[in-house]
Amino acid sequence: MKFKLTTIVLVISGFITYAQQIGDGHAPATIADFSAPLKSGIYNGLNTTTSGMAPDNSNVWQHLFAARHISTINNYQLQIASSFAINDRLFFRKIVAGDLSSTNTNWVELATRGLNTFNGNQIINGNVGIGISVPSSTLEVKTPAIAGSETLLKLSVSDANQDYIRISNGTNTDNQFMPTIQGYRISDSRSILYLTATTESNMDIGTDPLMTFDSRTAAASIITRPLFAWDSYGNRKMILTSNGSLGIGTLTTGTHKLAVEGSIGAREIKVQATGWSDFVFKKEYNLPTLEEVEKHIAEKGHLKDIPNEEEVLKNGINLGEMNSKLLQKIEELTLYSIQQNKKIEDQAKEIEALKTLVLRIEKIEKELGQK
Structure with missing residues (x-):
């Protein structure tokens, strides 16, 4: 650090000794035209007696150091100056080539406070802190507390500057921070915000998901x-x-x-069942008689093993279980129908036998009547 300070002092001393002095060597009290030549040297140097080194108080500017080449070709003047009335800023700046035509000189400057414009790529080896003096990560931003409008980061593009993505505080409550990512779009009616996880086609393998919440x-x-x-x-x-x-x-x-x-609404719903009602068709199944079914309906008001209306309204139904119970009743009805069909067939045979008997009796009666 001492070596760096010594080098700076030697360089500045060289400017004082060898820089081309412009004019009569006396600095004016103020400079009305910034395109006018400014004398080289250290302004208001400590214990200096050099003529022309009086401080230049140009409006709100105070020039501390100026090094100027006699030619206005290329970057011909370098200044270190301070602003003592606005934000107390310190400037390190230069005049670009060939600009001595107006009072609004085209400066290229780096200021310690206020608005700064940087051209070209900026490479920073270390952490960057915005609103914080000791950043703990590559980029750390701390915005001042503003009720209802704390925005940490806002990104947009120049040809759709009303569209943006913003990271902000999503709560208006003091002393609280709710990180919020907002996409805003009014340039057209397409989708506003995408979260996309992308990989190469040859990496479409394995079981790990591409995106995890x-x-x-x-x-x-x-x-x-x-x-x-x-x-x-x-x-x-x-x-x-x-x-x-x-x-x-x-x-x-x-x-x-x-x-x-x-x-x-669905085209298909598949229910994984733990059992089914085919037990009704097994020989050991005790099929209730229709008299028992009739008695249960008269007493309970619903079929056996089927929930009543009050229970369904209160608890709903299990779709898989209810389908199984309904199938059980359908299978029981099938058995009843088979039993009824057997009885009908037996009765039909009995009727045919009775018809045959009646015909025989009628024949016998007819024969007896003829005698």
Whole structure:
């Protein structure tokens, strides 16, 4: 560090000794035209007696050091100056080539405060802090607290400058920060925000997902709170709970993995059943008699093993279980129909036998009547 300071002092001393002095060597009290030649040297140097080294108080500027070439070709003047009336800024700047035509000289400057313009690539080896003095990451931004409008980062493009993506504070509550990513688009009606995970086609292998959304505590999974929600201007439309249940149109999923407030349209629904009703056709099945069925209906008002209306309205039905029970009743009806058919067939045979008997009796009676 001492070596760097010594080098700077030697360079500045060289400017004082060998720089071309412009004019009579006396600096004016103020400079009305910044395109006018400015004398080289250190202004208001400590214990200096050099003529022309009086401080230049040009409006709100105070020139501390100036080095100028007699030619106006190329970058011909270098200044270190300060602003003592506006933001107390320190400037390191130069005049670009051939600009001695107006009072608004074309400066290229680097200021310690206020508005700065940088041209070209800026390479910074280290951390960058905006609004923070000791950044702990490559880029760290801390915005001042502004109620309802704290924006940390806003990105847009020049040919659609009303469209942007913004990272901001999503709450108006003081002393709280809710990180919010917002995409805003009014240039047309296409999609506004994409989250895309991209890989090469030869990496479309394995079982790891391309994109993962993770809600967690610092060291464990969420147990109680919902994990994700889908809203429209604060109106909740869908929710995913901590146990993996999805609610659509409802915030209460109960014991269901999928709870929907409204109808569901589908071309096909497959229910994995734990059992089926084919036991009705086994020989050991005790098929209730129709008299028993009639008695149960008279007493209970519904079929056996089928929930009544009150229970269904209160608890709903298990689709797989109910289909199995309905099939059980259909199979029982099938057995009743088979039994009835056998009885009908037996009765038909008996009727045919009776018809034959009647014909024989009629024949006998006719023969007896002729005698």
